[in-house]
Amino acid sequence: MTIGTTVLGYPRIGPDRELKRALERYWAGKIDSTALLAAGRELRQRTWLELRDAGLDSIPSNTFSHYDHVLDTAELFGVLPTRPGLSPLDTYFAAARGVQDAPAWEMTKWFDTNYHYLVPELGPDTEFSLAGTKPLDEYREARTLGIETRPVLVGPVTFLLLSKGTGGFRPLDLLDTLLPRYADLLAKLHDAGVEWVQLDEPAFAADRTEAELNALIRAYHWLGKATARPKLLVAGYFGGLGRGLGVLARAPIDALAVDLVTDESFVDSVAAEPALRDKEVVAGVVDGRNVWRTDPRRALSRAATLFGVAKSVGVTTSCSLLHVPYDVSREDLDPRLKDRLAFARQKVDEVVLLGRALRGESVDLEAVTDRRTASSASVLPEEVSRPPYARRAAAQQAALRLPPLPTTTIGSFPQTAEVRRARAAHRAGTLDDAAYEAAMRAEVARVVRLQEDLGLDVLVHGEPERNDMVQYFAEHLAGFATTAHGWVQSYGSRCVRPPILHGDVARPAPMTVSWARYAQSLTGKPVKGMLTGPVTMLAWSFVRDDRPLAETARQVALAIRAEVHDLEAAGIRIVQVDEPALRELLPLRASEHSAYFEWAVSAFRLATSGISDATQIHTHLCYSEFGEVLAAIDALDADVTSIEAARSRLEVLTDLGGFGRGVGPGVYDIHSPRVPSAAEVAAALRAAVGAVPASRVWVNPDCGLKTRGYAEVEPALRNLVAAAREVRAELG
Numbered sequence: 001m002t003i004g005t006t007v008l009g010y011p012r013i014g015p016d017r018e019l020k021r022a023l024e025r026y027w028a029g030k031i032d033s034t035a036l037l038a039a040g041r042e043l044r045q046r047t048w049l050e051l052r053d054a055g056l057d058s059i060p061s062n063t064f065s066h067y068d069h070v071l072d073t074a075e076l077f078g079v080l081p082t083r084p085g086l087s088p089l090d091t092y093f094a095a096a097r098g099v100q101d102a103p104a105w106e107m108t109k110w111f112d113t114n115y116h117y118l119v120p121e122l123g124p125d126t127e128f129s130l131a132g133t134k135p136l137d138e139y140r141e142a143r144t145l146g147i148e149t150r151p152v153l154v155g156p157v158t159f160l161l162l163s164k165g166t167g168g169f170r171p172l173d174l175l176d177t178l179l180p181r182y183a184d185l186l187a188k189l190h191d192a193g194v195e196w197v198q199l200d201e202p203a204f205a206a207d208r209t210e211a212e213l214n215a216l217i218r219a220y221h222w223l224g225k226a227t228a229r230p231k232l233l234v235a236g237y238f239g240g241l242g243r244g245l246g247v248l249a250r251a252p253i254d255a256l257a258v259d260l261v262t263d264e265s266f267v268d269s270v271a272a273e274p275a276l277r278d279k280e281v282v283a284g285v286v287d288g289r290n291v292w293r294t295d296p297r298r299a300l301s302r303a304a305t306l307f308g309v310a311k312s313v314g315v316t317t318s319c320s321l322l323h324v325p326y327d328v329s330r331e332d333l334d335p336r337l338k339d340r341l342a343f344a345r346q347k348v349d350e351v352v353l354l355g356r357a358l359r360g361e362s363v364d365l366e367a368v369t370d371r372r373t374a375s376s377a378s379v380l381p382e383e384v385s386r387p388p389y390a391r392r393a394a395a396q397q398a399a400l401r402l403p404p405l406p407t408t409t410i411g412s413f414p415q416t417a418e419v420r421r422a423r424a425a426h427r428a429g430t431l432d433d434a435a436y437e438a439a440m441r442a443e444v445a446r447v448v449r450l451q452e453d454l455g456l457d458v459l460v461h462g463e464p465e466r467n468d469m470v471q472y473f474a475e476h477l478a479g480f481a482t483t484a485h486g487w488v489q490s491y492g493s494r495c496v497r498p499p500i501l502h503g504d505v506a507r508p509a510p511m512t513v514s515w516a517r518y519a520q521s522l523t524g525k526p527v528k529g530m531l532t533g534p535v536t537m538l539a540w541s542f543v544r545d546d547r548p549l550a551e552t553a554r555q556v557a558l559a560i561r562a563e564v565h566d567l568e569a570a571g572i573r574i575v576q577v578d579e580p581a582l583r584e585l586l587p588l589r590a591s592e593h594s595a596y597f598e599w600a601v602s603a604f605r606l607a608t609s610g611i612s613d614a615t616q617i618h619t620h621l622c623y624s625e626f627g628e629v630l631a632a633i634d635a636l637d638a639d640v641t642s643i644e645a646a647r648s649r650l651e652v653l654t655d656l657g658g659f660g661r662g663v664g665p666g667v668y669d670i671h672s673p674r675v676p677s678a679a680e681v682a683a684a685l686r687a688a689v690g691a692v693p694a695s696r697v698w699v700n701p702d703c704g705l706k707t708r709g710y711a712e713v714e715p716a717l718r719n720l721v722a723a724a725r726e727v728r729a730e731l732g
């Protein structure tokens, strides 16, 4: 059988975030592993039944994960750190979340998406073994429902390229020892009756060296030549495959899935590839990452270009549907907008329909209505640069009078059950505006008092009124819509509900000023205003695909600029504009980097300029490796940059030294429940003042504290302040 119609993957957190809830209950000791496993099984079965009933020809399995599919792969091949005394499940979670005596694995962006994977640590002594049975178990589980599935695996080359070598070691050097284990797995799957296996190699949507292309050649010649194996579908996504296309076309595999959405011109390369003659090409023509309905005529004509090029042509999504919400039919949205949207469930229907049309069946292809709204307002050129840093720094020091190594946090404080309840009740209409406002103010007051008690130098209001750093602003800006159930997994149990940016963006009224002003009225210490930057607003929203991102970014930047000015006018002397997603939107191909930096940096500067020299601009970045964007971070020209560093063991410090402005390398990993000791934080600070002049070092956690509990946060911040005082004293 051919693949025909399929999707490359499906959301797995549950339509109502059932998996998130089960995981959190399990971690809190409220349910046992049996209950957690049952919750997962239930979700997998629902997905398979749904995909079968929708009429897909080929249904994926092993797309479920209890935390992350890269972590699953590491477990499958026996390279998780062993933890004596822990069950296999808890050993898995220990690598994901850390345990008191051992930090978690590093977590980073999955290509240019807002999903984060755990980075396996491999060294010259790593020995792979086929330690797990997950793909086999899930295949069998689906079979008991009478559903034949296609197990999906991270491909061997991408797995190694995403891993981190300890001590300068190159994980790719392990390819020859990893391939036999993949072959063992394929043989087992074959014995169990599996017809097709999908191997994902998205790493080839980015620029790759000769050595890396050679690894791809070796891997698939080797795996393809096995006699007892299922048919192999290799999937490349998040862009065109570049030279990987020729390699895979010549490899002894059976089918290739290509992304024909991200880079529209890639279809020409595929059509010109003679070596695809003996393969099925599965055309990824339904956008797996955005929420707009597919234009069926354009999609069909793209897929039909491949007739005659390939042995047969299938239809699929451009990538896994992991990156979109479940079902738009549950949303209560303006019908004119809703009509133009497709979430995972609707995209499956689109694939099925396109597949039938491609086979020549007559189907009713409803034209997609034009989604252009009013043309974008032309914006006047505005001032985008501030006076030299030295001048600003002097004015800021005179205004703020901060001690050396000033301590602060990244913005949010733990969102307690009461805070969440109040927000939910307000949304449901059972708590009126005045009562809600009073509850949030009480929380702000509590958080300000706590920070004063802890002895922090720059305070925050704690963000209790924000469900999410992007959603909150989207709800206050024109041009955005927000959903009720549109959850997408960000990492592990953490989900986000990306807003939908569908029209021109504008700020009808101030969004944060009253909260910041209130917090500042309670303390003599400076309170930082807290905003989300234009790049992150775009990165964590579904964006229009009918306008250049640069233009939309400028609209968002102007709205934020107005907010910065209003905060300043309200007496706020420090404003932080978070850009945690700066790295995430970086195009995978180097040839597109400079155009991206150009618009991203100028949007940030547009948002943060035109203010007094004495007003201090902070920015914050997290979740990624920053090497490739350091020059852009520097170009943001923020007075202080706080950056995630604890989990990547402060490796970023060596690069930050060159910035010439304030830097706050995170000294407390807030993605893990463990509390760092004062000695540990002091050691990190000593490393920081060794790499960066002490006068420019700030002391802060890695990221916002909202997902943590006060039981961890209070002692951790106490240790952080104590460590800052200790190292301050050493500086003399």
Ligand code: GLN
Binding pocket: 410, 411, 412, 463, 469, 530, 578, 580, 620, 621, 622, 703, 704, 705, 706
């Ligand atoms: N100010 C935000 C917070 O503290 C920043 C979050 C982030 O960087 N992801 O929650």
Ligand code: ZN
Binding pocket: 410, 580, 620, 621, 622, 623, 702, 703, 704
């Ligand atoms: Zn952060």
